[in-house]
Amino acid sequence: MGKSDKIVEKGFAYVRNTKLDYKFGAHVHTEGGIYSSVIHAMNIGANSFALFLKSPRRWVSPALSDEDATKFKEFCKRFKYNPRTDILPHGSYFINLANPDKAKQKQSVDCLIDDLERCEKLDIGLYNFHPGSSLGSDKEEALQSLADNINTAIERTKFVRIVVENMAGHGNLVGSNLDDLSAILGMVKNKDRLGFCIDTCHTFAAGYDIREEEGWNKFWDEFEEKVGLEHLSSLHLNDSKAPLGANRDLHQRIGWGFLGLESFRLLANDERLKGIPLVLEVPNGGDNVVPYGEDIKLLEWLEGKGKEEIVEKSEELQKLGEKERKEQQGKFDKKRSKGRGGSRKRVKPNRADERSE
Ligand SMILES: [Zn+2]
Ligand SMILES: [Zn+2]
Numbered sequence: 001m002g003k004s005d006k007i008v009e010k011g012f013a014y015v016r017n018t019k020l021d022y023k024f025g026a027h028v029h030t031e032g033g034i035y036s037s038v039i040h041a042m043n044i045g046a047n048s049f050a051l052f053l054k055s056p057r058r059w060v061s062p063a064l065s066d067e068d069a070t071k072f073k074e075f076c077k078r079f080k081y082n083p084r085t086d087i088l089p090h091g092s093y094f095i096n097l098a099n100p101d102k103a104k105q106k107q108s109v110d111c112l113i114d115d116l117e118r119c120e121k122l123d124i125g126l127y128n129f130h131p132g133s134s135l136g137s138d139k140e141e142a143l144q145s146l147a148d149n150i151n152t153a154i155e156r157t158k159f160v161r162i163v164v165e166n167m168a169g170h171g172n173l174v175g176s177n178l179d180d181l182s183a184i185l186g187m188v189k190n191k192d193r194l195g196f197c198i199d200t201c202h203t204f205a206a207g208y209d210i211r212e213e214e215g216w217n218k219f220w221d222e223f224e225e226k227v228g229l230e231h232l233s234s235l236h237l238n239d240s241k242a243p244l245g246a247n248r249d250l251h252q253r254i255g256w257g258f259l260g261l262e263s264f265r266l267l268a269n270d271e272r273l274k275g276i277p278l279v280l281e282v283p284n285g286g287d288n289v290v291p292y293g294e295d296i297k298l299l300e301w302l303e304g305k306g307k308e309e310i311v312e313k314s315e316e317l318q319k320l321g322e323k324e325r326k327e328q329q330g331k332f333d334k335k336r337s338k339g340r341g342g343s344r345k346r347v348k349p350n351r352a353d354e355r356s357e
Contacts, residue, residue: 100134
Protein backbone atom coordinates (compact mmCIF):
# COMPACT_ATOMS: atom_id res chain seq x y z
CA MET A 1 0.00 0.00 0.00
CA GLY A 2 1.44 3.37 -1.01
CA LYS A 3 1.56 6.46 1.14
CA SER A 4 -1.31 8.11 -0.69
CA ASP A 5 -3.55 5.04 -0.29
CA LYS A 6 -2.87 5.19 3.42
CA ILE A 7 -3.87 8.86 3.51
CA VAL A 8 -7.17 8.10 1.78
CA GLU A 9 -7.80 5.20 4.12
CA LYS A 10 -7.30 7.11 7.35
CA GLY A 11 -8.93 10.30 6.12
CA PHE A 12 -7.47 13.66 5.19
CA ALA A 13 -5.57 15.73 7.74
CA TYR A 14 -7.46 18.93 6.78
CA VAL A 15 -11.03 19.26 5.57
CA ARG A 16 -11.24 20.96 2.21
CA ASN A 17 -13.86 23.68 1.85
CA THR A 18 -15.02 23.68 -1.75
CA LYS A 19 -17.57 26.47 -1.30
CA LEU A 20 -15.04 29.30 -1.41
CA ASP A 21 -14.40 31.87 -4.14
CA TYR A 22 -10.66 31.90 -3.43
CA LYS A 23 -8.67 28.86 -4.43
CA PHE A 24 -6.02 28.62 -1.74
CA GLY A 25 -3.59 25.77 -2.12
CA ALA A 26 0.08 24.84 -2.00
CA HIS A 27 2.97 23.28 -3.84
CA VAL A 28 2.60 19.56 -3.11
CA HIS A 29 5.08 16.73 -3.55
CA THR A 30 4.66 13.78 -5.90
CA GLU A 31 5.83 10.95 -3.68
CA GLY A 32 4.06 7.79 -4.77
CA GLY A 33 3.70 8.88 -8.40
CA ILE A 34 2.44 11.99 -10.12
CA TYR A 35 -1.24 11.13 -9.46
CA SER A 36 -0.48 11.03 -5.71
CA SER A 37 -0.12 14.81 -5.83
CA VAL A 38 -3.93 14.96 -5.98
CA ILE A 39 -4.17 13.04 -2.70
CA HIS A 40 -1.50 15.24 -1.10
CA ALA A 41 -3.51 18.31 -2.15
CA MET A 42 -6.68 16.85 -0.62
CA ASN A 43 -4.78 16.05 2.56
CA ILE A 44 -3.94 19.72 3.18
CA GLY A 45 -7.42 20.97 2.21
CA ALA A 46 -6.22 22.70 -0.95
CA ASN A 47 -8.50 24.11 -3.63
CA SER A 48 -5.62 24.50 -6.06
CA PHE A 49 -2.11 23.12 -6.15
CA ALA A 50 1.31 23.20 -7.77
CA LEU A 51 3.69 20.30 -8.41
CA PHE A 52 6.81 19.40 -10.37
CA LEU A 53 6.12 17.33 -13.47
CA LYS A 54 9.63 15.91 -13.33
CA SER A 55 12.76 16.53 -11.32
CA PRO A 56 13.29 20.32 -11.40
CA ARG A 57 17.06 19.86 -11.19
CA ARG A 58 17.63 17.50 -14.05
CA TRP A 59 17.63 18.25 -17.76
CA VAL A 60 16.16 14.95 -18.90
CA SER A 61 13.63 12.78 -17.09
CA PRO A 62 11.83 9.54 -17.93
CA ALA A 63 8.74 9.99 -20.08
CA LEU A 64 5.32 10.26 -18.50
CA SER A 65 3.52 6.95 -19.01
CA ASP A 66 -0.01 6.71 -20.42
CA GLU A 67 -1.01 4.79 -17.33
CA ASP A 68 0.18 7.51 -14.93
CA ALA A 69 -1.49 10.21 -17.00
CA THR A 70 -4.81 8.35 -17.04
CA LYS A 71 -4.66 7.79 -13.31
CA PHE A 72 -3.86 11.48 -12.69
CA LYS A 73 -6.89 12.56 -14.71
CA GLU A 74 -9.11 10.03 -12.91
CA PHE A 75 -7.95 11.30 -9.53
CA CYS A 76 -8.64 14.92 -10.55
CA LYS A 77 -12.17 13.94 -11.53
CA ARG A 78 -12.76 11.91 -8.41
CA PHE A 79 -11.49 14.63 -6.06
CA LYS A 80 -12.96 17.49 -8.09
CA TYR A 81 -9.95 19.44 -9.25
CA ASN A 82 -10.28 20.94 -12.70
CA PRO A 83 -6.83 20.41 -14.24
CA ARG A 84 -7.41 23.24 -16.71
CA THR A 85 -7.88 25.86 -13.98
CA ASP A 86 -6.85 24.54 -10.55
CA ILE A 87 -3.41 23.06 -11.11
CA LEU A 88 -0.25 25.07 -11.76
CA PRO A 89 2.86 22.96 -12.32
CA HIS A 90 6.17 24.66 -11.58
CA GLY A 91 8.85 24.45 -14.25
CA SER A 92 12.42 23.27 -13.91
CA TYR A 93 14.83 25.69 -12.27
CA PHE A 94 17.37 25.24 -15.05
CA ILE A 95 15.20 26.76 -17.70
CA ASN A 96 16.64 30.10 -18.80
CA LEU A 97 15.06 31.29 -22.02
CA ALA A 98 16.92 34.60 -21.67
CA ASN A 99 20.36 32.99 -21.75
CA PRO A 100 22.62 34.81 -24.26
CA ASP A 101 24.25 31.48 -25.19
CA LYS A 102 22.16 30.10 -28.07
CA ALA A 103 23.01 26.45 -27.41
CA LYS A 104 21.98 26.74 -23.78
CA GLN A 105 18.85 28.60 -24.83
CA LYS A 106 17.94 25.69 -27.10
CA GLN A 107 18.43 23.23 -24.23
CA SER A 108 16.05 25.34 -22.12
CA VAL A 109 13.43 25.51 -24.87
CA ASP A 110 13.53 21.72 -25.25
CA CYS A 111 13.13 21.27 -21.50
CA LEU A 112 10.23 23.75 -21.48
CA ILE A 113 8.43 22.09 -24.38
CA ASP A 114 8.85 18.70 -22.70
CA ASP A 115 7.19 20.16 -19.59
CA LEU A 116 4.38 21.67 -21.66
CA GLU A 117 3.76 18.36 -23.42
CA ARG A 118 3.50 16.68 -20.04
CA CYS A 119 0.90 19.29 -19.03
CA GLU A 120 -1.18 18.61 -22.12
CA LYS A 121 -0.98 14.87 -21.60
CA LEU A 122 -2.38 15.48 -18.08
CA ASP A 123 -4.98 17.95 -19.44
CA ILE A 124 -3.39 20.71 -17.32
CA GLY A 125 -4.18 24.22 -18.53
CA LEU A 126 -1.52 26.32 -16.77
CA TYR A 127 2.25 26.09 -16.47
CA ASN A 128 4.43 28.39 -14.41
CA PHE A 129 8.15 29.07 -14.84
CA HIS A 130 10.83 31.68 -14.16
CA PRO A 131 11.71 34.26 -16.81
CA GLY A 132 15.43 33.67 -16.31
CA SER A 133 18.56 35.75 -16.27
CA SER A 134 20.41 37.88 -18.80
CA LEU A 135 23.63 36.67 -17.14
CA GLY A 136 24.98 40.18 -17.49
CA SER A 137 24.22 40.57 -21.19
CA ASP A 138 21.96 43.28 -22.65
CA LYS A 139 18.59 43.19 -20.90
CA GLU A 140 16.48 44.21 -23.90
CA GLU A 141 18.00 41.37 -25.90
CA ALA A 142 17.42 38.96 -23.04
CA LEU A 143 13.74 39.90 -22.91
CA GLN A 144 13.49 39.53 -26.67
CA SER A 145 15.03 36.02 -26.53
CA LEU A 146 12.66 35.07 -23.75
CA ALA A 147 9.64 36.22 -25.76
CA ASP A 148 10.88 34.56 -28.98
CA ASN A 149 11.29 31.28 -27.14
CA ILE A 150 7.84 31.57 -25.58
CA ASN A 151 6.46 32.11 -29.10
CA THR A 152 8.20 28.93 -30.26
CA ALA A 153 6.86 26.95 -27.30
CA ILE A 154 3.32 28.19 -27.94
CA GLU A 155 3.52 27.26 -31.61
CA ARG A 156 4.68 23.76 -30.78
CA THR A 157 1.95 23.01 -28.20
CA LYS A 158 -1.84 23.13 -28.23
CA PHE A 159 -3.59 24.78 -25.32
CA VAL A 160 -1.54 25.13 -22.12
CA ARG A 161 -1.10 28.72 -20.96
CA ILE A 162 2.49 29.71 -20.24
CA VAL A 163 2.63 31.60 -16.96
CA VAL A 164 5.67 33.78 -16.29
CA GLU A 165 6.49 34.43 -12.63
CA ASN A 166 7.73 37.78 -11.33
CA MET A 167 11.16 37.70 -9.68
CA ALA A 168 12.73 39.27 -6.58
CA GLY A 169 15.21 41.39 -8.51
CA HIS A 170 18.52 39.89 -7.51
CA GLY A 171 21.47 39.69 -9.86
CA ASN A 172 20.59 39.81 -13.53
CA LEU A 173 17.16 38.25 -13.30
CA VAL A 174 14.64 39.58 -15.77
CA GLY A 175 10.96 39.93 -14.92
CA SER A 176 11.33 41.59 -11.52
CA ASN A 177 9.16 44.57 -12.27
CA LEU A 178 5.90 45.23 -14.06
CA ASP A 179 7.64 46.98 -16.96
CA ASP A 180 9.51 43.75 -17.76
CA LEU A 181 6.28 41.75 -17.65
CA SER A 182 4.63 44.34 -19.89
CA ALA A 183 7.53 44.12 -22.36
CA ILE A 184 7.26 40.32 -22.50
CA LEU A 185 3.52 40.52 -23.12
CA GLY A 186 4.12 43.03 -25.89
CA MET A 187 6.47 40.65 -27.72
CA VAL A 188 4.41 37.46 -27.41
CA LYS A 189 2.20 36.87 -30.44
CA ASN A 190 -0.53 34.61 -29.09
CA LYS A 191 -1.36 36.61 -25.97
CA ASP A 192 -4.25 34.32 -24.97
CA ARG A 193 -1.66 31.67 -24.19
CA LEU A 194 0.42 33.94 -21.92
CA GLY A 195 -0.25 34.61 -18.26
CA PHE A 196 1.62 35.88 -15.21
CA CYS A 197 2.08 34.58 -11.69
CA ILE A 198 2.66 37.16 -8.98
CA ASP A 199 4.68 35.93 -6.03
CA THR A 200 3.97 38.09 -2.97
CA CYS A 201 7.46 37.58 -1.51
CA HIS A 202 9.20 38.38 -4.82
CA THR A 203 7.02 41.47 -5.31
CA PHE A 204 7.93 42.82 -1.87
CA ALA A 205 11.60 41.89 -2.25
CA ALA A 206 11.67 43.71 -5.58
CA GLY A 207 10.59 46.89 -3.81
CA TYR A 208 6.79 47.04 -4.12
CA ASP A 209 5.38 47.91 -0.71
CA ILE A 210 2.18 45.85 -0.59
CA ARG A 211 1.86 45.75 3.19
CA GLU A 212 -1.04 48.21 3.48
CA GLU A 213 -4.16 48.93 1.47
CA GLU A 214 -2.81 51.96 -0.37
CA GLY A 215 0.34 50.21 -1.60
CA TRP A 216 -1.55 46.99 -2.27
CA ASN A 217 -4.01 48.77 -4.57
CA LYS A 218 -1.29 50.83 -6.17
CA PHE A 219 0.52 47.65 -7.21
CA TRP A 220 -2.59 46.04 -8.68
CA ASP A 221 -3.64 49.25 -10.45
CA GLU A 222 -0.21 49.33 -12.04
CA PHE A 223 -0.54 45.64 -12.97
CA GLU A 224 -3.91 46.36 -14.59
CA GLU A 225 -2.48 49.30 -16.49
CA LYS A 226 0.77 47.68 -17.69
CA VAL A 227 -0.24 44.03 -18.05
CA GLY A 228 -4.00 43.63 -17.63
CA LEU A 229 -5.89 41.45 -15.16
CA GLU A 230 -6.96 39.07 -17.95
CA HIS A 231 -3.32 37.93 -17.91
CA LEU A 232 -3.22 37.33 -14.18
CA SER A 233 -3.18 33.53 -13.97
CA SER A 234 -2.08 32.81 -10.41
CA LEU A 235 -0.34 33.99 -7.27
CA HIS A 236 2.38 32.43 -5.16
CA LEU A 237 1.67 33.15 -1.52
CA ASN A 238 4.73 33.67 0.64
CA ASP A 239 5.61 36.03 3.42
CA SER A 240 9.15 37.40 3.28
CA LYS A 241 12.04 36.77 5.66
CA ALA A 242 13.89 39.76 4.23
CA PRO A 243 12.86 43.43 4.35
CA LEU A 244 11.26 45.52 1.60
CA GLY A 245 13.47 45.95 -1.45
CA ALA A 246 16.11 43.50 -0.21
CA ASN A 247 16.02 41.58 -3.53
CA ARG A 248 16.20 38.37 -1.55
CA ASP A 249 14.05 35.39 -2.38
CA LEU A 250 13.46 34.11 1.14
CA HIS A 251 10.02 32.67 1.68
CA GLN A 252 8.40 32.69 5.09
CA ARG A 253 5.23 31.33 6.68
CA ILE A 254 2.17 33.56 6.31
CA GLY A 255 2.17 36.36 8.90
CA TRP A 256 5.68 35.59 10.22
CA GLY A 257 7.64 37.83 7.89
CA PHE A 258 8.11 41.45 6.88
CA LEU A 259 4.97 41.42 4.77
CA GLY A 260 2.75 40.52 7.69
CA LEU A 261 -0.79 39.28 7.95
CA GLU A 262 -2.49 42.51 6.84
CA SER A 263 -1.11 42.07 3.33
CA PHE A 264 -2.72 38.63 3.15
CA ARG A 265 -5.99 39.94 4.60
CA LEU A 266 -6.10 42.38 1.68
CA LEU A 267 -5.36 39.49 -0.66
CA ALA A 268 -8.08 37.25 0.81
CA ASN A 269 -10.64 40.00 0.27
CA ASP A 270 -9.58 41.18 -3.17
CA GLU A 271 -12.19 40.49 -5.86
CA ARG A 272 -9.49 40.53 -8.53
CA LEU A 273 -7.96 37.35 -7.16
CA LYS A 274 -11.02 35.11 -7.14
CA GLY A 275 -11.00 31.85 -9.06
CA ILE A 276 -7.27 31.55 -9.82
CA PRO A 277 -4.72 29.25 -8.13
CA LEU A 278 -3.31 30.94 -5.01
CA VAL A 279 -0.43 28.67 -4.15
CA LEU A 280 1.64 28.59 -0.95
CA GLU A 281 5.37 27.88 -1.18
CA VAL A 282 6.15 28.50 2.47
CA PRO A 283 8.96 26.67 4.29
CA ASN A 284 7.61 23.38 5.57
CA GLY A 285 10.51 22.10 7.66
CA GLY A 286 10.25 18.71 6.01
CA ASP A 287 6.60 18.27 6.98
CA ASN A 288 4.53 18.48 3.85
CA VAL A 289 1.21 18.63 5.69
CA VAL A 290 0.87 20.90 8.73
CA PRO A 291 2.48 24.20 7.57
CA TYR A 292 0.44 24.12 4.35
CA GLY A 293 -2.78 22.92 5.95
CA GLU A 294 -2.52 25.55 8.70
CA ASP A 295 -1.69 28.40 6.35
CA ILE A 296 -4.54 27.48 3.99
CA LYS A 297 -6.98 27.57 6.92
CA LEU A 298 -5.46 30.88 8.06
CA LEU A 299 -5.92 32.42 4.60
CA GLU A 300 -9.50 31.16 4.42
CA TRP A 301 -10.15 32.63 7.86
CA LEU A 302 -9.04 36.05 6.59
CA GLU A 303 -11.87 36.27 4.07
CA GLY A 304 -14.47 38.77 5.27
CA LYS A 305 -12.29 40.02 8.15
CA GLY A 306 -11.69 43.70 8.85
CA LYS A 307 -8.28 45.15 9.73
CA GLU A 308 -9.03 45.37 13.47
CA GLU A 309 -10.25 41.80 13.65
CA ILE A 310 -6.85 40.33 12.82
CA VAL A 311 -4.66 42.39 15.16
CA GLU A 312 -4.32 39.71 17.82
CA LYS A 313 -3.59 36.94 15.32
CA SER A 314 -1.14 39.17 13.51
CA GLU A 315 0.88 39.85 16.68
CA GLU A 316 0.90 36.17 17.56
CA LEU A 317 2.35 35.22 14.16
CA GLN A 318 4.86 38.08 14.09
CA LYS A 319 6.35 36.72 17.31
CA LEU A 320 7.00 33.38 15.64
CA GLY A 321 9.08 35.01 12.94
CA GLU A 322 10.81 37.60 15.09
CA LYS A 323 14.21 35.92 15.29
CA GLU A 324 14.52 35.41 11.55
CA ARG A 325 13.35 38.94 10.77
CA LYS A 326 16.00 40.36 13.07
CA GLU A 327 18.68 38.23 11.45
CA GLN A 328 17.74 39.31 7.96
CA GLN A 329 17.33 42.96 8.97
CA GLY A 330 20.90 42.83 10.31
CA LYS A 331 22.24 41.44 7.04
CA PHE A 332 20.25 43.99 5.07
CA ASP A 333 21.54 46.93 7.11
CA LYS A 334 25.12 45.69 6.81
CA LYS A 335 24.86 45.42 3.04
CA ARG A 336 23.27 48.86 2.80
CA SER A 337 25.97 50.54 4.86
CA LYS A 338 28.68 48.82 2.80
CA GLY A 339 27.03 49.97 -0.41
CA ARG A 340 26.73 53.55 0.74
CA GLY A 341 29.09 56.09 -0.79
CA GLY A 342 29.37 53.95 -3.91
CA SER A 343 26.73 53.24 -6.50
CA ARG A 344 23.50 51.49 -5.55
CA LYS A 345 24.44 48.63 -7.77
CA ARG A 346 22.81 45.37 -6.79
CA VAL A 347 24.97 42.66 -5.38
CA LYS A 348 25.06 39.52 -7.45
CA PRO A 349 23.69 36.56 -5.55
CA ASN A 350 26.08 33.79 -4.91
CA ARG A 351 24.57 32.29 -1.85
CA ALA A 352 24.08 28.66 -1.18
CA ASP A 353 20.98 29.35 0.91
CA GLU A 354 19.24 31.09 -1.91
CA ARG A 355 17.44 29.41 -4.73
CA SER A 356 14.60 30.99 -6.53
CA GLU A 357 11.21 29.33 -6.18
ZN1 LIG B 1 10.67 32.62 -4.34
ZN1 LIG C 1 8.74 29.98 -8.84
